[in-house]
Amino acid sequence: MSGSPPRGLAAGPVAGALWMGAAAILFTVMIVCIRLLSGKFTVFEISFFRAAVGIVVMAPIVMRLGVGHLRTDRLPFYVLRVALGYTGMCCYYFAIAKIDIVDATTLNATVPLWAVIFAWLLLGEKVGPRRIGLTALGFVGAMVLLRPGEGAISEWALLGLGSAAIYSLTALCIKSLSRTEPASRMVIYLNILMLIISTPLALWTWVTPAWEDAPLIAGLGITAAIGHYCFTRACAAADASVIIPFDFMRLPLAALAGYLVFFTAPDHWTALGALIIFGSVILLARTEARQTVAAAAGAPLDPIPPDDPPDKPPGGRAGDRTSKS
Numbered sequence: 001m002s003g004s005p006p007r008g009l010a011a012g013p014v015a016g017a018l019w020m021g022a023a024a025i026l027f028t029v030m031i032v033c034i035r036l037l038s039g040k041f042t043v044f045e046i047s048f049f050r051a052a053v054g055i056v057v058m059a060p061i062v063m064r065l066g067v068g069h070l071r072t073d074r075l076p077f078y079v080l081r082v083a084l085g086y087t088g089m090c091c092y093y094f095a096i097a098k099i100d101i102v103d104a105t106t107l108n109a110t111v112p113l114w115a116v117i118f119a120w121l122l123l124g125e126k127v128g129p130r131r132i133g134l135t136a137l138g139f140v141g142a143m144v145l146l147r148p149g150e151g152a153i154s155e156w157a158l159l160g161l162g163s164a165a166i167y168s169l170t171a172l173c174i175k176s177l178s179r180t181e182p183a184s185r186m187v188i189y190l191n192i193l194m195l196i197i198s199t200p201l202a203l204w205t206w207v208t209p210a211w212e213d214a215p216l217i218a219g220l221g222i223t224a225a226i227g228h229y230c231f232t233r234a235c236a237a238a239d240a241s242v243i244i245p246f247d248f249m250r251l252p253l254a255a256l257a258g259y260l261v262f263f264t265a266p267d268h269w270t271a272l273g274a275l276i277i278f279g280s281v282i283l284l285a286r287t288e289a290r291q292t293v294a295a296a297a298g299a300p301l302d303p304i305p306p307d308d309p310p311d312k313p314p315g316g317r318a319g320d321r322t323s324k325s
Contacts, residue, residue, distance in 0.1 A: 016238025017246050019230045024249035026227030031096050031105065032257050033220040038097035041207055043090050046220065047194070048202035049209075053221020054191035061184050069185060074177060078186075081173035082193040088166030095160030102266045105254040106145055106274045107160035112244070112281045113138040114168035122172070134284040141276025147269055174235070183232040187225060240285040248278050 037046050062069065072078070095104040116135045119125040127135075142161060146153050177186055209217060234243050251274050258264045266274075 013238050013242045016234050016243045019234035019237055020243040020246040021249060023227045023230035023234060024247060024253060026223040026230065028250055028253040028257055030220060030223040030227060031101050031254065032261055033216045033223065034093055034096045035101055035262065037213070037216050037220065038093070040213070041209075042202075042205040043093040043097060044198065044201035044205050045207060046093055047086065047089060048198040049217045050221050050224045051191050051194035051198055053218055054187075054225035055195060057222055057225040058184075058188045058191060062188060065184065069182075070188065072181065072185065072189075074181065077173060077177060078189045078193060081170055081177065082190055082197060084166055084170045084173065085190065086194055086197050088163045088170060091159040091163035091166065095156050095163065098156035099154060099160065100264055100266065100270070101258050101262070102251065102254045102264075102270055102274070103145060103157060104160045105250050106270065106277060107142060107157060108164050108167070109248065109251065109274075109277055109281065110138060110142055110161065110164040111168045111171065112240070112284060113142075113277075114165045115171055116284070118165075118168055118172070130287050131284060134280045134287065138277050138280035138284070141273045141278075141280060143273075144276060145270055145273030174232070178232070178236055183229055183236065186232055187229045190228065191225060239289050244281060244285045248281075251278070 034046055037049075041049075092104065092108055095107065113135050116127060116131055120127045146157055146161075174186070234246075237243075255266050258266070
């Protein structure tokens, strides 16, 4: 028995905005912990720490709900979701460790743009001119941030952009899982399977932590686990057009954290690229939400020739277009 997703702090725009705002704050603290830990530990060991602490954080929930709460008939799909998530997470963590955290966060925010591409390539979803134009505009913003005209593009920045592409694939898994699986079960399995997958590489590059590392390791695991739970609840609570603006709170928060903790500030090219990506993603989310409403009324907004009838859009839920570590 898979069970149904919980409807606790129920659904709706306000709930979705609150959940996503909380996730943005927690994920910002998480990337600060990652950056500070990266001076001593490899990305593989940091990923292991995140999963190990996450299991401890989620243990009280397992004890309260009982082991039966973990019963599911979708374990293979969980494995696929976590394998993709681990790969994307390592790429993202490399970017956080090597480039400015605002740049890494902004490049990771292109997930909805990649989602349009993969929905077309893998799902055969119809992509009209409006969505094509907005997606292209978003990648123009990414190019502004990468600044290819100033020399070779950093491989670490490309990993940050690649992490968004991989995370967009995990969004397809999350979309499917969220139809039958509660957020708590999804986060518990995320940490259990992530621990299993991350252990071999962590042992290969192992550096024994000192006691002074404990606060950062604990902060990493706690903010990641609770942040992912909040993110999952936000995706289930409201449409993408409602919660994506609150997800983009991560950009100014990352800029503030970079200034206060690492004494760095984004330059004008980073700010311009972030604004272009933000604008394109917001307009894309609103376009897809309007298409969902129009399709329900039998009048799609993106014109498609009469001899090529449109497929029914998958819906404008946030879980269709967004994903986090």
